[in-house]
Amino acid sequence: ARLARDEAQRANQAKSTFLANMSHELRTPLNAILGFAEVLQQDPSLGPLQREHTAIITRSGEQLLHLLNDILEMSKIEAGKAQLHQAAFSLRAMLATAQKMFAAAAQDKGIVLHLDLSPTLPRYAEGDEAKLRQVIINLLSNAIKFTEQGSVTLRASHHAGRLSISVADTGVGIAPEEQSALFEPFSQTSSGVRSQKGTGLGAGDLSTVRADAWRQHHRGKRPRTRHRDGL
Incomplete structure (x- = not known):
């Protein structure tokens, strides 16, 4: 063995x-x-x-x-070499840039991409900007890929020292019995394999970031994922 x-x-x-x-x-x-x-x-x-x-x-x-x-x-x-690099960065600017990156892709599919920033959201934050941006990009990419009509919303809020970032969409959704594989690298759920192609990387890199993640499956909506960084 x-x-x-x-x-x-x-x-x-x-x-x-x-x-x-x-x-x-x-x-x-x-x-x-x-x-x-x-x-x-x-x-x-x-x-x-x-x-x-x-x-x-x-x-x-x-x-x-x-x-x-x-x-x-x-x-x-x-390889066990993933590291987090803490530094101050412009949180609002990073979120706005992430939304702009996918604006054209959303427009091409005829769906609306919303950016909803809470008034309590600080302008600056401290954490690993590159890792957080990568997670958000992956979530937005998946949301747009699996949404044929409706909208995708990137939402961020801050309360009691806790940062919450979510991506919600009106796509095909993921069945509860398949959600355990959502954060595994190189894996896809059956609902995505039928009509979409990809590497299955998706949200797999969430495991390297100090984050809490949860999924919600309701009336065909795909999961909402919350990312929490140290503030």
């Missing part, structure tokens, strides 16, 4: 190393593509159709970059 466990650990380590190396190798040409796409978007001689095409290149490249970041993060988690 010990030999089998050691072999499984070595295989898992080899997989994590391969994923990390591939992620790094792919990021270099992808960053070049995104950089030149940004330069093209600033060219005043471009027509409306050309600007639309460069915007599509940028959005697609950003989605791929997020996927690579997820893969790299999961390889760190499996």
